[in-house]
Amino acid sequence: MTISEFLERVQNAEPLNAFISVDETDIREQAKEQRKGMLGGMYVAIKDNISVLNQPLSCASHILENFVSPYDATAVKKLKYAGAIIAGKTNMDEFAMGSSSEYSHYGPVKNAINPEYVAGGSSGGSAVAVAAGIVDAALGSDTGGSVRQPASYNGILGMKPTYGRVSRYGLVAFASSLDQIGIMSKTVTDSARILEIIAGEDARDATTVPEPVPPFSQNLESQAGDWKIGLPEEYFTEGLSTSVRQAVDTQVATLKDAGATIVPISLPHTEFAIAIYYIITSAEASSNLARYDGVRYGFRHESDDLLEMYNRTRAGGFGTEVKRRIMLGTYVLSSGYYDAYYDKAQRVRRLLQSDFSNAFQSVDAIITPTTPTTAFKRGEKMDDPLAMYLNDIYTVSVNLAGLPAMSLPVGTDEDGLPIGLQIIAPAFKEETIFKIGTLIERLKS
Amino acid sequence: MKYEVVIGLEVHAQLSTNSKIFCTCANRYGEAPNTLTCPVCLGMPGTLPVLNEQAIHFAIKTGLALECSIRRYSRTARKNYFYPDLPKGYQISQYEDPICYNGKLLIETDGKPREIGITRIHIEEDAGKSIHGMGSGTGVDFNRCGVPLIEIVSEPDMRSPAEARAYLAKLKQILKYLNVSDCNMEEGSLRCDANVSLRPMGATTLGTKTEVKNMNSFRAVEKALEYEVARQTTVLDEGGRIEAVTLFWNDATEEAVLMRSKEEAHDYRYFPEPDLVPISVPEAMVETIRGQLPELPAARAERFLKAYGLNEETVRILIAEVEWARYFEDVVKTGVKAKSAATWVTGEVLRVLKEREAGLDDFPVSASRLGELIRYIEAGKISNQAAKKVFETMLTSDQAVAELIEAAGLSQVSDTDFLETIIREVLAAHPEELARYREGKKQLMGFFVGQVMKKSKGRANPKIVNQLLQSALESD
Numbered sequence A: 001m002t003i004s005e006f007l008e009r010v011q012n013a014e015p016l017n018a019f020i021s022v023d024e025t026d027i028r029e030q031a032k033e034q035r036k037g038m039l040g041g042m043y044v045a046i047k048d049n050i051s052v053l054n055q056p057l058s059c060a061s062h063i064l065e066n067f068v069s070p071y072d073a074t075a076v077k078k079l080k081y082a083g084a085i086i087a088g089k090t091n092m093d094e095f096a097m098g099s100s101s102e103y104s105h106y107g108p109v110k111n112a113i114n115p116e117y118v119a120g121g122s123s124g125g126s127a128v129a130v131a132a133g134i135v136d137a138a139l140g141s142d143t144g145g146s147v148r149q150p151a152s153y154n155g156i157l158g159m160k161p162t163y164g165r166v167s168r169y170g171l172v173a174f175a176s177s178l179d180q181i182g183i184m185s186k187t188v189t190d191s192a193r194i195l196e197i198i199a200g201e202d203a204r205d206a207t208t209v210p211e212p213v214p215p216f217s218q219n220l221e222s223q224a225g226d227w228k229i230g231l232p233e234e235y236f237t238e239g240l241s242t243s244v245r246q247a248v249d250t251q252v253a254t255l256k257d258a259g260a261t262i263v264p265i266s267l268p269h270t271e272f273a274i275a276i277y278y279i280i281t282s283a284e285a286s287s288n289l290a291r292y293d294g295v296r297y298g299f300r301h302e303s304d305d306l307l308e309m310y311n312r313t314r315a316g317g318f319g320t321e322v323k324r325r326i327m328l329g330t331y332v333l334s335s336g337y338y339d340a341y342y343d344k345a346q347r348v349r350r351l352l353q354s355d356f357s358n359a360f361q362s363v364d365a366i367i368t369p370t371t372p373t374t375a376f377k378r379g380e381k382m383d384d385p386l387a388m389y390l391n392d393i394y395t396v397s398v399n400l401a402g403l404p405a406m407s408l409p410v411g412t413d414e415d416g417l418p419i420g421l422q423i424i425a426p427a428f429k430e431e432t433i434f435k436i437g438t439l440i441e442r443l444k445s
Numbered sequence B: 001m002k003y004e005v006v007i008g009l010e011v012h013a014q015l016s017t018n019s020k021i022f023c024t025c026a027n028r029y030g031e032a033p034n035t036l037t038c039p040v041c042l043g044m045p046g047t048l049p050v051l052n053e054q055a056i057h058f059a060i061k062t063g064l065a066l067e068c069s070i071r072r073y074s075r076t077a078r079k080n081y082f083y084p085d086l087p088k089g090y091q092i093s094q095y096e097d098p099i100c101y102n103g104k105l106l107i108e109t110d111g112k113p114r115e116i117g118i119t120r121i122h123i124e125e126d127a128g129k130s131i132h133g134m135g136s137g138t139g140v141d142f143n144r145c146g147v148p149l150i151e152i153v154s155e156p157d158m159r160s161p162a163e164a165r166a167y168l169a170k171l172k173q174i175l176k177y178l179n180v181s182d183c184n185m186e187e188g189s190l191r192c193d194a195n196v197s198l199r200p201m202g203a204t205t206l207g208t209k210t211e212v213k214n215m216n217s218f219r220a221v222e223k224a225l226e227y228e229v230a231r232q233t234t235v236l237d238e239g240g241r242i243e244a245v246t247l248f249w250n251d252a253t254e255e256a257v258l259m260r261s262k263e264e265a266h267d268y269r270y271f272p273e274p275d276l277v278p279i280s281v282p283e284a285m286v287e288t289i290r291g292q293l294p295e296l297p298a299a300r301a302e303r304f305l306k307a308y309g310l311n312e313e314t315v316r317i318l319i320a321e322v323e324w325a326r327y328f329e330d331v332v333k334t335g336v337k338a339k340s341a342a343t344w345v346t347g348e349v350l351r352v353l354k355e356r357e358a359g360l361d362d363f364p365v366s367a368s369r370l371g372e373l374i375r376y377i378e379a380g381k382i383s384n385q386a387a388k389k390v391f392e393t394m395l396t397s398d399q400a401v402a403e404l405i406e407a408a409g410l411s412q413v414s415d416t417d418f419l420e421t422i423i424r425e426v427l428a429a430h431p432e433e434l435a436r437y438r439e440g441k442k443q444l445m446g447f448f449v450g451q452v453m454k455k456s457k458g459r460a461n462p463k464i465v466n467q468l469l470q471s472a473l474e475s476d
């Protein structure tokens, strides 16, 4: 893609509102050089909660208006080294809190397939930028499905690596114990190539793991007969739409016909996932977002009184959904409530983790739908947080367990909206996901 | 009524690590505001902390010196509150599992030994510093932000303000021996908060405690605690009840004023820090650190008593500050007698340090130069009195000791020919005294020595003068 082609695509796709900032001068500057390296010349968009040196970092929030990042996130630095062109910052739900990319200070992102529908979220801008062909790939962040769900809604691939696989340095924290930078792309190969580049232990992130990074993209081939795949019964119950179910069933049947072993499995603590997810993420968020106080950077409501400055800055700087979560998180950490909520949630989280480790005793991977339904209409769930939260019902457990998972497109529903299938693997077995993903791609064509 | 005083101290000591606790910024005091900062310690969006291992080492070192148990796996936790000097809106500290716990410290008050329990020692980060009076507003200097701290929490084992002071002094002495902290109360590298309560003599349950903050010197600690004990005594004597409040000590007015009522107490919403992994301390690491522990004050006192044959009082003074003890031993190493070295260090050297209110860091007379001077005395080349004068000149000049002695004209005269001439002159000038001496009035010896010294302008070597006089007087 030439620079003018790229800028033209940005221009044409403007109504989708996928980008918050595109620094034309900077991109021209980057494109001028002969980009060498594994990702040479690839246009990669970055979700606006990931730091790019000297570029705005807004997290789609008023409170970070005009904030320019003084450093590169580790993942971004690695992309630059590998020759990728950093192609702008994408729109999202404010501070990655949301499932539709409608909670943005910069307006909602529109679905790339049908702009009447939501893009999904919170990495909606990244998903749409890839799906609409503006960029080759994009980085998003996934705390409870924020890469996989919008990927599913826009018919592309969304890869969420193992917790600790990719450095979080430079990813603005939402819920530190679950956040992970993810990759949105159109092919498994691109996803594998990018993960190969951005993965690895980082001295700047103590939660990264010194696990060797295999050359994923060199090792994508496998036979269906190599795999034993589990279908968790708890993921195929009421609430799952017929069209999504059919598409996933069909794909599974294809794999089975090709020789894969398919077995039913159980993840018995699944029903608690949404509850503990919202307790833990809100608790961590309430603390992570305390730094936006108007003192050092970003938006400030001036006042001679310190408390009033804090109150007005945060009241005016954060959107409704963010405030809802800060309040919820503050509550569950309060003395007298900590044990009943936060501590208990952490204990159930460990049960959920053992559900998965038990399952992986007998299967190589787990397949589920990515979301219960395809994309919904914009505005439909804006005022119904609970309905919005249920969108993540199939994705949050993966984050709570710290596992890798990918959503990949498996057809469309009767309205032509894309359907996503999720592959979950044991920790640090992204290779399994890429291989099964490649198999699915091959069986489709 | 007669009450028993119950005091526990929470002491914060800044660790003198090379870099800050969660970033690579230098850990230094006194630089221009906001020059020792980076995105991490400024709490920029997206940054993460990485724990400085040296800080862990220093904490373990302190724990071992205070006979604590060291936790194999300890966790960091976030303490959440809003303040402009706290960039992340939370302080990374430790809550449930401090790295060291269950230790003790022996102190002495009125010559009696007392054991003070150490509840816990945990690591945490320091906050920045508000700078007031910058025209229209208040500024914040973040240089201090992220400087590693240890908080040492004692059991409520102290029974008087004097004991609290003694505990703090002992703690400071040990931290300095360990070389883990500068312990400068004025610069804030050692800070102390106190919990104070009273209970009727003989009672076993604790009374309601108050917390006293902002005591910035040893004297302030004692004063503030005396003030608070007196205040609580009055309240209780008048039938009142003690409220669990936080008080702020004002050193200028010598009053403790209300800082926070019980209702205003913070809910810090502690929870485990998700950005850091648990701190793992293998047994081997503890043993390595234990093996590297320096000699602590008690052991050093013992050794000084035995090895140098000094008296207890001198030893107590010498070991009070680790650098004094070190300096003393460095002087001894130059080959002089331990007693002379001790006399000089506890005498002249400490006198000058006290006058200058300074430490040995920038003391102009090095141990080797002091040793050299003492050697001149021991060799009889200069008198003790004269040496003190030379020592004064050494404070401002780094010229060779020999030259300074020469320049001051203070080198001792041991030249027997010259001294015999003087003696002859003295005896000739005082025939009467000479006669009386020879008649048996031996006390006149001192008179003759005095005359010789006077004639030599104080430079005569008294030992030799004595010998020469003796033989001159006995002969005819």
Ligand SMILES: [Zn+2]
Binding pocket: B020, B023, B024, B025, B036, B037, B038, B039, B040, B041, B042, B146
């Ligand atoms: Zn720093």
